Amino acid sequence: MSNIAGSRSTLNWVVHLSVLGLVLLWLFPTVGLFVSSFRTADQISTSGWWKALFPSEQNLTLRATNPGDVEQLEEGGRWFISGNFFDEGVEASVSVWGVSSRDIAAFTPGDTADLGDGEAITVDANGDYVWSGAAKLEGRGQRVFATATTPPEFTLGNYRTVLFSNSTTDSMAKAFFNTLTVTIPATIIPIVIAAFAAYALAWMDFPGRALLIAVIVGLLVVPLQLALIPLLRLHLGIGIGKGYLGVWLAHTGFGLPLAIYLLRNYMVGLPRDIIENAKVDGATDFQIFTKIILPLSVPALASFAIFQFLWTWNDLLVAKVFLIDATGETTVMTNQIVELLGTRGGNWEILATAAFVSIAVPLAVFFAMQKYLVRGLLAGSVK
């Protein structure tokens, strides 16, 4: 028995480690985008994002304060300017430095470099410097080339650009509201329509019911690619054209089969007694539906609502076909990101931030309502 127990615990370790490995592998790409969205364009294009989390060694060109901007101290016939090369709060450390671009590693921290004409500069590891001259210092601040380890540095500037700037290409604010405008009616309306149909299919007897259910199961898998041309023609023909109304109707139509299927499967499982008792007490079907079935079906309604929300929020194809016209006024976030990919494919700071803005809302919904999503998935896959 001891031998079995022994192999158990090794196996356990292997299981824990492989799960950890898989989770990290799955998280890694998203984390990359997330970290990148907090870095400046320079940082992104010069080093991998995985290096951003740790202090990095960089070659920097630093400049002392211009003599005209500070008061110089005079002591024993020499003039002094002292200060620190780094911004306040930055805890960088200099490993080597030099005063000529041809020899950037000439000195170690604490050394004093002779600049000629009686001038000299001393640089410490933390960036403190003392610059002195035999005469009053003039001109621009002394240049110093240093190899320094700088701590990770992050910025919110990208988010400011993407969310609040007035730039027509980079600002996602309009697209964000457009997406929201598409999503909310497209989530609510199919629920109402589907709930009534699901009730009829679950609890009312009529000829052709089984056939209807089969048809709906079939329609579940019809690719919406088929619907694009005929419906676009229809919308253009009856004067809806490209716009919000068209995209709401389209999302309603495409979401209905899943909605009816999910809700019917859930409603069928409700206890028969309740419904029959209500009928005996003289309740009409309409009353049974609104007073009994609907409140009891809230979990299934929530499941479908999350599905439809994620699907409409993340959709590109339907929006491109039914919503976005030549003016681009009604662009949604997914479409704008694709356009950014085309026009600013190299500007990762904008792309990463824009993508993250569009991902953030579904992720929040996902983590808040994961329970319902899982329940819906389990009920929704045709068994």
Place this chain on the structure above:
Amino acid sequence: MSPALQGLITIAIGVGGCLSYFYLSNLFLDKVLFPARGPNAGRNINRANMIRPWLFLAPALMALGLYLAYPVIETLRLSLTERIPGGGYRWVGLDNYSLMFAEAKFWEAMRNNMLWLIVVPAASTAFGLLVAQLTDRIRWGSFAKSLIFMPMAISFVGAAVIFKLVYDTRPIEQDQIGILNALWLQFDGGAGSWLLLKALPALILAGFAALSGFVGWLILRPVIAGRFHGFGTPARIVATAASAAIVVLSVRGIFELIGADFNYGAPQTWLTVPFWNSLFLMVVLIWIQTGFAMVILSAALRGIPEETIEAAIVDGAGPFQIFFQIKVPQIMGTIVVVWTTITLVVLKVFDIVFAMTNGQWETQVLANYMFDKLFRANNWGVGSASAMIIMLLVTPILVWNVYNARKEMR
């Protein structure tokens, strides 16, 4: 009028309209058309109850008919016609199809789609099953699962951006900012590279080939033994043939891999290398769909009766035997469901290809080909024809689903 206001009004009209439709139509039925009083009260109640289901169903049926059923017919019709410049349509028979079949880009899309159809469902289901099994008994399992499930919430476009960063390429003299190239430059063509980049993938492919061969055999066995009759037999033979094709493809893949000459030490532009770039696009979908497979399979694993496993342990079965011979056969039905559901997603995959390569460098797929024909070439005939091809590929799953749903209801 601001769109947000328009949206609110639409919600109000949509929801209020639906509710008042249902309420008023029921009222009309009960009070005016067939009132439950007077001499015909009994007959009227019966009649009202015959009509009422259709009142409840009417809006849904209208929407379904208009937005899903009618387009199927209409697309079929459009695929057989041609637009006449200046308006109107002309019947051209199968011309659009033969035009499409003569196009190299279409066959490229078909080939890629077939590859997608094999790789993505297989890999997603396998990874999903792996994670579901591994997380089944550990304490932080549900946390791990929700992290792997997370990509489900991310749009295909968002995922495309995420993976574009992973695949990014910089000239050799700069630091790589894409993780894949940074890793790639660690390999120098020595023994380590050979082990990790050739031996290991070959081993995985061999394992995959063996697995699909085994599954094919499991599917075929009842047919050979003559225990299975009727509708299932042709389906089983087709499934076996498919798994045999997978075996052949993977074995060929192994040889190609061993013989391949990798360009070590140079950063690669991953999305422009034909064949491999399709695989890199598939990784995106696998990354998304694994969570789905995991959730469903994990629930199925939980549903396996404990006694069967206990009995196997008592009989001395090891963990691998328990997994492959006790657990997997019991959840085979669920595995098929997961597989077909992911297959449906794959057939419709559009956003990923559109955003990452737009079908360049031989990565075209059917859905993107169709979009290209429709909205860039403006050729509605050929576009509809390619949509019909997608419909055709979906049809077996459609029939299978309907068949199962009907069986379940009986």
